[in-house]
Amino acid sequence: MKSAISSSLFFNSKNLLNPNPLSRFISLKSNFLPKLSPRSITKSPSSSTSALRSISSSMASSFKPEQARVPSALPLPAPPLTKFNIGLCQLSVTSDKKRNISHAKKAIEEAASKGAKLVLLPEIWNSPYSNDSFPVYAEDIDAGGDASPSTAMLSEVSKRLRITIIGGSIPERVGDRLYNTCCVFGSDGELKAKHRKIHLFDIDIPGKITFMESKTLTAGETPTIVDTDVGRIGIGICYDIRFQELAMIYAARGAHLLCYPGAFNMTTGPLHWELLQRARATDNQLYVATCSPARGSGAGYTAWGHSTLVGPFGEVLATTEHEEDIIIAEIDYSVLEQRRTSLPLNKQRRGDLYQLVDVQRLNSK
């Protein structure tokens, strides 16, 4: 099937046949490099250092950085704007769906009134996060209107306020299937994209947390990247953030920003939540924004909170604690090129040793 997602990092078959794929590199290195330290190369140019430079550059081209992404990575597109504010609405969620919808609406309005051009909501913001609740709160997003009051609200608000909304996620019903789905609305109120959580949250940490989303939910089948008024955005939902290949695919498709609505928990949250966000941002040299529900007292599932914006150098630009909050923070896309120039990872990958295959893009060629 064309849209199957099984992107993988694998060793190039050519190199698998070679028991020591580094051998050529090592022999060049041992012939020439030990005589000069890297410091002497930059500080005192000489004929031997120029020779070394030309050897290094021919070695560099044999590294085939452009082949480390299959198909080749797309250049970073010029974003429609350089600077704007993002609003992260860390919402309290109750068992009252009507209240959750009107509460989210007020939070979006507040974020927009404080200057947000892009608003991100949490994972499962219209329903308690539980397998018992998903079927009860699920909506038929494609039918819209009364069949999907949550997304009808998002469409109305995005159009009225002329903002882009990454609508967290809600349980979606499609026939007899349920998905954990994020809807992206453009500033014209149109549904621009729908991401169904690709990696279901099935974990069992004895004595701590057991959760099996697959008891009720079906996994999504496609990565989702969307061009908006505020840049090219790759979407993942919560557990999706653990799979670096997805983020790498988005980066290779020219994403400026990755948005992950998420509801990490009290066991994994303290250790992994910020670490994963910073890793995705640092490795891919782009912005990462996350949004969690607030920590609800007495709720069956306790969310870790800590919605955050991370910059392309892995720096936490804005974050919050676990209570309800709205964060407004600036995104400046000019920083992307700066970071990528000073730390040119895209030019330094070893396509001769490893490759990331974007199966969907490859099959659509």
Ligand SMILES: NC(=O)CC(=O)C(=O)O
């Ligand atoms: N809730 C999730 O999908 C993910 C999570 O809590 C974790 O990965 O840990």
